[in-house]
Amino acid sequence: MSTAWNDADLERWMDACREDRELSALATATTVTFGIRAGEQNALFGFSSGQLVEPTSAADFELVAAPADWSRFFQAVPPPAYQNFFGMLMRVPGAHVEGSELAMVQHAHLVRRVLELGRAAISGRPATPAAAHPVRSKADLEPGYVRISVRGEPVEIFYEAAGEGQDVLLLHTAGADSRQYHDLMADTSLTSRCRLIAFDLPGHGRSDLLPGVPPGGYALTTDQYATTVLAVIDALGLTAPIVSGSSMGGEICLELAHRAPDVVGGVIACEASDRVPGRKVSWAKHPLVNESVFVPEWVYGLMAPQSPEHYRRKVWWGYSQGGFGTFAGDIDFYSGDWDGRDRVGEIDTARCPVVMMTGEYDYSCTPEMSEATARKISGAVFWTMPDLGHFPMAENPPLFADHFAKALDHLGRAAPGPGE
CATH class of the missing domain: 3.40.50.1820 (Alpha/Beta hydrolase fold, catalytic domain)
Structure with missing residues (x-):
């Protein structure tokens, strides 16, 4: 069976979500459960008051795509249209939302951050240039x-x-x-x-x-x-x-x-x-x-x-x-x-x-x-x-x-x- 992630990937992914300060800040006052489904695989993420919790209810919505498409998404440097789930919805056949689309767009910021953390957990972070990007002065405007x-x-x-x-x-x-x-x-x-x-x-x-x-x-x-x-x-x-x-x-x-x-x-x-x-x-x-x-x-x-x-x-x-x-x-x-x-x-x-x-x-x-x-x-x-x-x-x-x-x-x- 083709899979988009393994058990070790999922464990790293969940740990990253628990420890991520940005995700915690984005999830303030939020209660929602959503899933990432790839064929028979389904990773569930529950949130309550800014914290990742064990889901106690069915998912409010699920992001669904074929395992091969999720594998492309989770590459350290994904191909065009696979860099974001909105891109997959627009350009990848079969990618869709099941459940409440309203709940999905209300929590699009959480979805994006969870998926970013998943990409890093599964494929690692891409190499970045060592030199910092200089802050350019606006003084001459x-x-x-x-x-x-x-x-x-x-x-x-x-x-x-x-x-x-x-x-x-x-x-x-x-x-x-x-x-x-x-x-x-x-x-x-x-x-x-x-x-x-x-x-x-x-x-x-x-x-x-x-x-x-x-x-x-x-x-x-x-x-x-x-x-x-x-x-x-x-x-x-x-x-x-x-x-x-x-x-x-x-x-x-x-x-x-x-x-x-x-x-x-x-x-x-x-x-x-x-x-x-x-x-x-x-x-x-x-x-x-x-x-x-x-x-x-x-x-x-x-x-x-x-x-x-x-x-x-x-x-x-x-x-x-x-x-x-x-x-x-x-x-x-x-x-x-x-x-x-x-x-x-x-x-x-x-x-x-x-x-x-x-x-x-x-x-x-x-x-x-x-x-x-x-x-x-x-x-x-x-x-x-x-x-x-x-x-x-x-x-x-x-x-x-x-x-x-x-x-x-x-x-x-x-x-x-x-x-x-």
């Missing part, structure tokens, strides 16, 4: 506000800039803000060659709320997003800036290349394709689900397991701070209103060069999805970024910087000269 008009109403937009040279406008991901780019903007190899500018969309981070939108009523559309970015470009006085973004920011890059090729000097569309179905989820704004816990867990698994824990935790923490319904409203665009299938093929890369890059571990917008979109755009360039996931600029800024520099080099060669 230049903050400011500009005023734009949205639906005829003034909105103050917060932005930060660093560096000199070609203007590069950076777009944050759904439900987040421009802090995602702080470490990239402190990279002197980039700021010595270009001026990096990142801003918070209305209703995000430090920018004003959108006028006329009641709490919980926000839903981003393609037109609103594109016109907002163009308004910021105008308010900042940018001339033919390169625009780059990941996820929903990558999608709108493609829209801008089609809509405003004479305003934008080129785009670097990361983690983007002409259509990304399957990411809208009612749990992101459910009254019985803690949004500040579920939303970061929903996106955490999209990162590569090789990305430094320090950076991955910053992404999680940032997503725990979004306003009510902000993430869900952005996903209304990312996995709903956005559909570029009828127009990405019309993008003229002679007027607006296009580079597309997608992380190997992105199971939301996979490299295959991005590459298929790039093939529809004559002259577009695409490559996969190994050992990166859905948030490349934030989950591993030093590694992403190399890809970003390569993209800037390509756009520099592809950009039309004066008078062309």
Whole structure:
């Protein structure tokens, strides 16, 4: 019989859960029992008031997958989509939740940590570089506000800039803000060659709320997003800036290349394709689900397991701070209103060069999805970024910087000269 773990593995796993301070903190005031089922194997985990206890009741839910799939999951460095159970649910046939799905999403943070400890108990922790990742200084960031008009109403937009040279406008991901780019903007190899500018969309981070939108009523559309970015470009006085973004920011890059090729000097569309179905989820704004816990867990698994824990935790923490319904409203665009299938093929890369890059571990917008979109755009360039996931600029800024520099080099060669 094929097995995903043996008795010794399970004993180490349970011991690790009992001793883990993070798991104890996450489980505060929690009473739940859940199982991890692989064929005939079923590991049960019971919690009561922050402590792992002997289960006294049936599981509230079970995470189910084939033994071979759990074996892939528990590898020290799992293959793409197997780094997180949400990835398996989306991309691995047969992976599913039995029992209360509501209870599962309410306790997604416990599930993730228990599975992390299981991976370490079964396969050991992967080797990590000996050198610590330096804390990059934000001292050179230049903050400011500009005023734009949205639906005829003034909105103050917060932005930060660093560096000199070609203007590069950076777009944050759904439900987040421009802090995602702080470490990239402190990279002197980039700021010595270009001026990096990142801003918070209305209703995000430090920018004003959108006028006329009641709490919980926000839903981003393609037109609103594109016109907002163009308004910021105008308010900042940018001339033919390169625009780059990941996820929903990558999608709108493609829209801008089609809509405003004479305003934008080129785009670097990361983690983007002409259509990304399957990411809208009612749990992101459910009254019985803690949004500040579920939303970061929903996106955490999209990162590569090789990305430094320090950076991955910053992404999680940032997503725990979004306003009510902000993430869900952005996903209304990312996995709903956005559909570029009828127009990405019309993008003229002679007027607006296009580079597309997608992380190997992105199971939301996979490299295959991005590459298929790039093939529809004559002259577009695409490559996969190994050992990166859905948030490349934030989950591993030093590694992403190399890809970003390569993209800037390509756009520099592809950009039309004066008078062309």
